[in-house]
Amino acid sequence: MKIQPVIMSGGSGTRLWPMSRKALPKQFLKLVTGRTMFQDTALRVCGKEDDAYRDPVVICGANHGPIVAAQLAEIGIQPAEIILEPCPRNTAAVAAVAAAWVARGDEDALILLAPADHHIPDAAGFRHAVALGAKAAKARNIVTFGIKAQSPHTGYGYIESGEQLFPSVCEAAAFKEKPSRKIAEQYIKDGRYYWNAGIFLYRASAMRDEMARLAPEIMAAASQALDKSAMSDGALRLDEAAFSACPSNSIDYAVMEKTDKAAIVAPVDVGWTDIGSWSEVSSQDKSDNVICVNADNNIIRSDGPLIAAAGVDNLIIVATGDAVLVARRDNAQDVRAIVEELKKRGLQHLL
Amino acid sequence: MKIQPVIMSGGSGTRLWPMSRKALPKQFLKLVTGRTMFQDTALRVCGKEDDAYRDPVVICGANHGPIVAAQLAEIGIQPAEIILEPCPRNTAAVAAVAAAWVARGDEDALILLAPADHHIPDAAGFRHAVALGAKAAKARNIVTFGIKAQSPHTGYGYIESGEQLFPSVCEAAAFKEKPSRKIAEQYIKDGRYYWNAGIFLYRASAMRDEMARLAPEIMAAASQALDKSAMSDGALRLDEAAFSACPSNSIDYAVMEKTDKAAIVAPVDVGWTDIGSWSEVSSQDKSDNVICVNADNNIIRSDGPLIAAAGVDNLIIVATGDAVLVARRDNAQDVRAIVEELKKRGLQHLL
Numbered sequence: 001m002k003i004q005p006v007i008m009s010g011g012s013g014t015r016l017w018p019m020s021r022k023a024l025p026k027q028f029l030k031l032v033t034g035r036t037m038f039q040d041t042a043l044r045v046c047g048k049e050d051d052a053y054r055d056p057v058v059i060c061g062a063n064h065g066p067i068v069a070a071q072l073a074e075i076g077i078q079p080a081e082i083i084l085e086p087c088p089r090n091t092a093a094v095a096a097v098a099a100a101w102v103a104r105g106d107e108d109a110l111i112l113l114a115p116a117d118h119h120i121p122d123a124a125g126f127r128h129a130v131a132l133g134a135k136a137a138k139a140r141n142i143v144t145f146g147i148k149a150q151s152p153h154t155g156y157g158y159i160e161s162g163e164q165l166f167p168s169v170c171e172a173a174a175f176k177e178k179p180s181r182k183i184a185e186q187y188i189k190d191g192r193y194y195w196n197a198g199i200f201l202y203r204a205s206a207m208r209d210e211m212a213r214l215a216p217e218i219m220a221a222a223s224q225a226l227d228k229s230a231m232s233d234g235a236l237r238l239d240e241a242a243f244s245a246c247p248s249n250s251i252d253y254a255v256m257e258k259t260d261k262a263a264i265v266a267p268v269d270v271g272w273t274d275i276g277s278w279s280e281v282s283s284q285d286k287s288d289n290v291i292c293v294n295a296d297n298n299i300i301r302s303d304g305p306l307i308a309a310a311g312v313d314n315l316i317i318v319a320t321g322d323a324v325l326v327a328r329r330d331n332a333q334d335v336r337a338i339v340e341e342l343k344k345r346g347l348q349h350l351l
Numbered sequence: 352m353k354i355q356p357v358i359m360s361g362g363s364g365t366r367l368w369p370m371s372r373k374a375l376p377k378q379f380l381k382l383v384t385g386r387t388m389f390q391d392t393a394l395r396v397c398g399k400e401d402d403a404y405r406d407p408v409v410i411c412g413a414n415h416g417p418i419v420a421a422q423l424a425e426i427g428i429q430p431a432e433i434i435l436e437p438c439p440r441n442t443a444a445v446a447a448v449a450a451a452w453v454a455r456g457d458e459d460a461l462i463l464l465a466p467a468d469h470h471i472p473d474a475a476g477f478r479h480a481v482a483l484g485a486k487a488a489k490a491r492n493i494v495t496f497g498i499k500a501q502s503p504h505t506g507y508g509y510i511e512s513g514e515q516l517f518p519s520v521c522e523a524a525a526f527k528e529k530p531s532r533k534i535a536e537q538y539i540k541d542g543r544y545y546w547n548a549g550i551f552l553y554r555a556s557a558m559r560d561e562m563a564r565l566a567p568e569i570m571a572a573a574s575q576a577l578d579k580s581a582m583s584d585g586a587l588r589l590d591e592a593a594f595s596a597c598p599s600n601s602i603d604y605a606v607m608e609k610t611d612k613a614a615i616v617a618p619v620d621v622g623w624t625d626i627g628s629w630s631e632v633s634s635q636d637k638s639d640n641v642i643c644v645n646a647d648n649n650i651i652r653s654d655g656p657l658i659a660a661a662g663v664d665n666l667i668i669v670a671t672g673d674a675v676l677v678a679r680r681d682n683a684q685d686v687r688a689i690v691e692e693l694k695k696r697g698l699q700h701l702l
Contacts, residue, residue: 018659291696293688305656305670306701308369308693310678310685315663319656319675326668326677327661334661337644342659345642350657 001138002054003130003201004109005045006098009038009060009068009116010085014339014351015277015332018323019303022351027116028067031281031301038068038116039075044123045112045130046077052131053112055080057101059094060116062086065235084232086225086240092254093246095200096211096222097238102204110137111207113200113251119280121271129168133201133265136169142210142259143201144172146194146266152184155276157196157252161264172262175252194266198274200251210261215254221246277332278316278325285309299329323350352489353405354481354552355460356396357449360389360411360419360467361436365690365702366628366683369674370654373702378467379418382632382652389419389467390426395474396463396481397428403482404463406431408452410445411467413437416586435583437576437591443605444597446551447562447573448589453555461488462558464551464602470631472622480519484552484616487520493561493610494552495523497545497617503535506627508547508603512615523613526603545617549625551602561612566605572597628683629667629676636660650680674701 013026020026027038035043047053057080058068068082083097095113102109112130120126133143146159155178162173175196179187187193200207211219221242228239256262273280278299285292285300292298295309302319309317316332318325327334342350364377371377378389386394398404408431409419419433434448446464453460463481471477484494497510506529513524526547530538538544551558562570572593579590607613624631629650636643636651643649646660653670660668667683669676678685693701 018657288696291689291692293685293692294682302675305672306369306674306698308674308676308678308689310676310689311682312666312677312679315677317675317677319670321656321672323657323659324653324668324670324675325659325661326663326666327659328663331645331662334644338642338659338661341642341644345639347657 001110003052003112003134004054004080004102005056005112005114006102007038007041007045007056007058007114007116008091008094009058009064010088010094011115011117012088013117015335016275016281017335017339018318018320018325018350019301023063024067025061026275028064028071032119032275035075036071037119037275039071041114041116041118042072042077043075044120044126045114048077049123050127052127057081057083057098059083059085059097061088062237065233069234082235083229084235084237086238086243088248089243089246090248091251092211092215092218092249093222093243095207095251095255096219097226099204099207099211100223100226103208107205107208108203110134111200111202111204115198117275118197118199119271119273119275125270126268129265129268129270130201132168133263135166136263137201137203137206140203140206141165141261141263142206142256143169143263143265144256145197145199145268146264147197147272148267148269149188149193149195152181152188153195154178154181154184156274158184158187158193159196159264161192161194161266165263169263169265172256172264175257175262194264194268195272196252197268197272206261207255210255210259214258215247215249217247218249218254277335278318278327279329279332297329352461354403354463354485355405355431355453356407356463356465357453358389358392358396358407358409358465358467359442359445360409360415361439361445362466362468363439364468366686367626367632368686368690369669369671369676369701370652374414375418376412377626379415379422383470383626386426387422388470388626390422392465392467392469393423393428394426395471395477396465399428400474401478403478408432408434408449410434410436410448412439413588416584420585433586434580435586435588437589437594439599440594440597441599442602443562443566443569443600444573444594446558446602446606447570448577450555450558450562451574451577454559458556458559459554461485462551462553462555466549468626469548469550470622470624470626476621477619480616480619480621481552483519484614486517487614488552488554488557491554491557492516492612492614493557493607494520494614494616495607496548496550496619497615498548498623499618499620500539500544500546503532503539504546505529505532505535507625509535509538509544510547510615510617512543512545512617516614520614520616523607523615526608526613545615545619546623547603548619548623557612558606561606561610565609566598566600568598569600569605628686629669629678630680630683648680
């Protein structure tokens with residue numbers, strides 16, 4: 001049975017402003033490798049690399065259909081479908097749409113639901129982890145992936161592993177939100193906790209049934225939005241009225257914390273990073289358009305202007321043609337406050 | 352007897368990179384007021400404001416004749432002459448050219464030699480100081496202006512005042528280069544030391560004769576460059592071969608430290624600032640294209656791109672369309688190192 005990848009590409013990536021913009025969010029930028037994070041994600045789970053995978057379904061923002069099509073064409077991947085969200089409704093709605101879309105063809109097909117903005121250097125290792133999870137998913141578990149924690153990171157969620165179900169697969173005993181530093185350190189010491197990669201493997205019918213039981217409004221709204229969807233410029237546009245009515249919730253809250261079918265493949269050790277803020281992006285301080293004088297440990301990125309840094313350390317400096325960000329490396333979250341201020345001032349053209 | 356202002360406008364202003372460029376150095380930028388520093392300087396010493404002054408002579412870089420003409424036209428000032436330096440040869444050469452040019456018409460005329468890149472909020476107070484110095488200048492002294500020191504600044508030269516010659520005018524007993532912090536503090540405590548404003552008042556013949564005695568090569572080369580000069584596009588272009596042969600030296604070294612005719616008007620308390628680095632330029636952090644979140648005491652300037660600063664203090668952040676500078680406020684001199692690096696890398700288009 002082939003696996004159906006569904007790539008969640010609806011994120012806005014505001015914490016990577018000023019490069020990440022509404023019109024071109026971070027997943028469509030070449031921030032980490034020579035390809036965009038979306039392209040790397042698609043290549044990681046496509047049939048070209050591993051014939052266990054079908055062509056991907058992509059679920060993205062209303063205006064991003066042409067970008068998705070163009071970026072897939074560039075790497076020679078034909079999508080099974082591009083599905084447009086009329087408005088953002090968080091990951092539970094996306095999981096529900098994915099389950100409903102796949103169940104139309106084969107309700108027992110395996111879905112691999114993966115965000116478009118993660119960086120995973122060891123793609124083969126990742127596919128191996130998926131293969132390990134397949135047996136549990138076939139047994140109707142909703143399988144998560146537990147990343148071997150490299151540090152007591154306070155920006156990630158954690159999953160507590162329970163009893164073993166299959167080789168390398170355990171029950172997922174509990175889902176923990178982003179912890180305090182102290183609690184994160186306890187998790188690391190304890191050894192049963194893993195970073196929650198936010199990637200899921202499940203039979204379409206298993207997710208559909210669990211969601212119908214645990215989050216019926218979400219499942220109903222998503223199904224209706226799909227039933228009333230229409231093709232437009234080569235993409236499937238979900239019905240706006242139906243999808244707008246869908247409650248906005250994360251799949252963790254809506255399903256994973258409540259279901260007794262949660263499982264975890266762990267430890268997954270593939271170099272996984274959630275490229276959530278500038279802190280996770282490598283610096284270009286040795287590049288042609290950057291000059292550093294007595295300046296160390298800065299994250300410097302430019303998509304055009306020359307950046308000259310003198311006598312400064314531990315800063316984030318990012319420049320585009322129309323905006324410049326200067327922030328502290330240890331306060332990468334401040335970028336959110338800047339984006340809020342841009343909204344307040346009505347500077348929509350910079351968002 | 353009217354005073355002939357000569358405005359020295361040949362500076363390159365590299366420490367105000369990236370806004371100050373070879374093609375448009377700092378004196379031609381609106382950095383401090385609604386006018387450029389050159390325009391403010393011209394208005395301060397022109398006949399429109401005070402009929403003691405003749406129309407100004409401007410001595411500027413080879414490529415800046417059209418900018419000078421345009422910026423003077425904008426404020427309704429007709430220059431007596433625009434003199435182009437084929438290459439930079441420091442202030443002694445400029446003083447020599449000024450003396451030779453003025454002496455052609457009236458060798459005993461008073462010259463006020465003033466840099467184009469100083470900020471002097473109290474223009475009337477400055478003209479009052481010039482009037483106080485005129486008596487000493489007429490007596491063939493070379494008159495300097497001693498600014499009442501506001502702090503033990505280590506970026507300025509100091510003048511030690513000696514015995515009184517005229518009301519508010521003393522002998523200039525010694526010229527001191529930029530001091531260490533400790534010595535600057537001693538100067539302040541002593542009370543006889545003033546910031547050297549780099550502005551001079553003298554009879555054309557007095558400077559010509561002192562320079563012929565103390566720096567004969569400079570006076571000879573400057574005179575020859577003027578004798579062989581030619582009009583070109585409305586400006587007088589000094590002869591390149593003759594002017595290139597002129598030794599490059601400052602007027603302080605070449606003349607003031609050696610002459611026994613140096614006098615000082617002091618204290619001059621007119622808010623004088625040498626806009627030599629970003630530290631002396633006011634921030635635009637409250638402007639429309641700047642957003643600060645938990646960011647204090649930064650000097651932020653943009654001529655276009657939005658600048659967003661989060662969680663950073665005491666920085667200089669300057670952005671133009673093609674370059675961004677991030678430096679420490681207390682290391683404003685680092686900008687020079689950046690400009691050197693730009694030269695090394697052959698990035699002439701950014702200079």
